[in-house]
Amino acid sequence: MTPTETDARTEFQRAEERTAHNYHPLPVVVQHAEGAWMTDVAGTRYLDLLAGYSALNFGHGHPELTRVAREQLEQLTLTSRAFVHDRFADFCAALGDLCGKDLVLPMNTGAEAVETAIKVARKWGYEVKGVPPGRAKILVMTGNFHGRTTTVVGFSDDPDAHNGFGPFTPGFQAVTYGDLAAVEAAIDEDTVAVLLEPIQGEGGVVIPPDDFLPGVRELCTRHDVLMVADEIQSGLGRTGRTFACDHSDVVPDVYVLGKALGGGIIPVSAVVADRDVLSVLRPGQHGSTFGGNPLACAVGAAVVQLLGTGEPQRRATELGVVLRERLEAMVGHGVLDVRVRGLWAGVDIDPTVGTGRDVCEALMARGVLAKDTHGSTIRLAPPLVVSEEDLGWGLDQLAAVVGG
Known part of the structure; x- marks a missing residue:
């Protein structure tokens, strides 16, 4: 049987029913991952812009x-x-x-x-x-x-x-x-x-x-x-x-x-x-x-x-320039402020757009996974192995969500 979105929702609900609620996860059930991409039980692919809070700096399955x-x-x-x-x-x-x-x-x-x-x-x-x-x-x-x-x-x-x-x-x-x-x-x-x-x-x-x-x-x-x-x-x-x-x-x-x-x-x-x-x-x-x-x-x-080798640091520096430029262009267009250092960013969402959680849910619907913090902020921390093309695509989705 081919997995479906219904199967994914069922798996998520099963997890929620038998787990202490110390987290508030997005409703996605990941089954496989490679590099900067994750795939859920229904076969939907997502770009990972969280990297396990930096635990996955070198990507999935290096x-x-x-x-x-x-x-x-x-x-x-x-x-x-x-x-x-x-x-x-x-x-x-x-x-x-x-x-x-x-x-x-x-x-x-x-x-x-x-x-x-x-x-x-x-x-x-x-x-x-x-x-x-x-x-x-x-x-x-x-x-x-x-x-x-x-x-x-x-x-x-x-x-x-x-x-x-x-x-x-x-x-x-x-x-x-x-x-x-x-x-x-x-x-x-x-x-x-x-x-x-x-x-x-x-x-x-x-x-x-x-x-x-x-x-x-x-x-x-x-x-x-x-x-x-x-x-x-x-x-x-x-x-x-x-x-x-x-x-x-x-x-x-x-x-x-x-x-x-x-x-x-x-x-x-x-x-x-x-x-x-x-x-x-x-x-x-x-x-x-x-x-x-x-x-x-x-x-x-x-x-x-x-x-x-210095390669991870170099990629974080080079891709960080792309991240900064793209995010700064969103300030005033659904984003109030951004803070970027290397391939790591905090993005303060304009409350007229929604909460950080709202933005993360909208991103998930577009195939991008990120995490909110303190209500109105989302953190972006892609694996350092992410390609410039994939990073750009993910930021395109964020711009579309916030109206930038």
């Missing part, structure tokens, strides 16, 4: 990444960190070199890596900086998104993420994102870290003022505070550079990485820093059963190798 994964599946998938496996050293060395740092602590998910970075920063504050026990403070930013653990949502100002999940972990102070004076005023002798996203992805691809990241770097150095950069969405080629911090010539003390590090195949994350930071952890103080497993290390090392 041939080199899937080859490495298949080969590793036949060799060894898990040992736990009770033992060392033959892919571990290569992955840690390659990722450390990519970041210019001494040590790598592999984890699984982005939220787990953020939690790890928080623990490391506190431990460093007590053992290295000399903050009195129980007084370590971490500065965070308004509009932040670092995951959805109870610790992280405690310092989120998104009511959906925050409300109803307390009591929350103390030790965090929020300051206005992009406001260097606010950061400086909040730093005191108990401050151990400033945790920030170089570009706020969930917030709508919010780019701070040019002097913000260099200024935070200088303040952290001057006050002996760790600068912790959450590059889970912004890193690994998305913005046209290996890391979003590179655009400001800033090197943080700690990189928090995830999403694209797993090549769209397996969850892989990591905290990367120099020895004087990560060496504060000793056996028994932190761990992860699946963190740094052989399959993850094999895929992660292949991702680092791809980035080492």
